[in-house]
Amino acid sequence: MRRKLGFVSVGAMLLASIAVAQPPARADAAPAGSSTASATVAEARATIHGRVSTDADAAASLGRAYxxxxxxxxxxxxxxxxxxxxxxxxxxxxxxxxxxxxDVATPAAPRSPASGPLATSAGAGPEAQAVNASPGVGRVFFTHNGDDFFCSGGTINNPQANLVSTAGHCVHPGDGGSVWYDNWAYAPEYTEGEELHGLWFAKEFTSVEGWVDWGYLWWDFAFVTMHPLHGDRLVDVTGGQGLSVNKSKSLSALLLGYPAEAPYDGLSQYYAQGNIKAAGVQRVKLKDCPLNRGASGGPFLRAWDNTLRFGYVNSVMSYKFSGNMYGPYFDDDVWDIYNVAKNKQ
Incomplete structure (x- = not known):
């Protein structure tokens, strides 16, 4: 079933894309048994127009102009x-x-919560449900090789109230190079092409060498530390999802993002719902998922609270194969990377 989460209306599901010109895992990949190296944190300062921006006001001014x-x-x-x-x-x-x-982070409502739009099924039938759009999910924008792209992401309720989860391929091409994506911005609850909660700009990226150096899909996740906007911190304004690790690979999940290939337009949130299953060794999948390019980086959410409009991020959308949506399994390796990212200011 397909469902859309819009600001004033709803009616279809979504799923997103992945990074630009993304290669498959490299043939010259790290040798077998190199998991210690692959799990090593990979970090970089975000840039606007190719220059590191450490000042929040300058980032907002330059980023907004772009x-x-x-x-x-x-x-x-x-x-x-x-x-x-x-x-x-x-x-x-x-x-x-x-x-x-x-549960290493718990969901938190915005500082000034407001009732959100109702997401309704695009179809009919007794299985149809209503899902509220989440202010803790948004559309990600970035530039690579002079072209502009978008993915999806979700806020995480971290101690600094400034963190976004997304796919590794939404911050770095996974080719072993030193160039991370430029002009990285996040529009929470982007709806009908409108920024309901402003446009926020990245300060720092945190991922793993298994993605950045080798493009391994089982490591395809990242956390992004965001600059404040007008003196406010992101999670204080939008609220934040929780974060779970080591949960069952077979559980009910809600996938949220901004798919943009027909029948979707990428302008509002869409969702897919169902029971995820184990895939391979350290991945999970949602079978028969209609979401497509643009939704990548959006969260797999467990224990979704439709009144609060938040749940627990349990994976992120990485790629599709044979109609199924895949994401890396969140275990203690992911918890380690989150612990590196969660206190960055």
Missing amino acids: WTPERMRAARPAPLPDGADTLDGEAADRPGRIGAPR
Whole structure:
């Protein structure tokens, strides 16, 4: 079933894309048994027009001048990486560190909560449900090789109230190079092409070498530290999702994002719902998911609270194969990277 989450109306599902010109895992990849190296944190300062911006006001001024409403509408959904159900080298590179199930961050409502629009089913039937759009999910914008693209992402309720989760391919091409994406911006609850909560700009990227150096899909996740906007912190304004690790690979999940290939337009939130399953060694999948390019980086959410409009991020959308949506499994490896990112100011 397809459902759309709009500001004033709703009616279809979504799923997103992945990074630009994304190569499959490299043939000269790290040797078998190199999971320690692959799990090493990879970090970079974000840039605007190729220059590191450490000042929030300057980032907002330069970024806002670049991302005009016309440029945002013209941005293309980032291409999804190529993948499969079984991936060579996964077991050797990421055998998994699955500890006790934990909720390492809890959902939080915005500082000044407001009732949101109702998402209604595009179809009919007894299985149709209503889902509220989340202020804790938004559209991501970035520039790569002179072209403008977009993905999806979600806020995380971290101690500094400034964190966004997304796919690794939405911050770096995964080619082993030193160039991370430029002009990285986040529009929470982007609806009908409008920024309901402003446009926020990245300060720092945190991912893993398994993605940045090798493009391994089982490491396709990242966290992005955001600048304040007009003195406010992102999660204080929009609220934030929780974060879970080591949960069951078979549970009910809600996927939220901004798919942009027909029948979707990428201008509002769409969702897909169902029971996820284990995929390979350290991935999960939602079968028969209609979401497509543009939704990549959007969250797999467990324990969704439709009144609060938040849940717990349990994975992020990475790629599609045979009609199924895949994402990296969130275990203690992901928790380690989150612990690096969560206190960055």
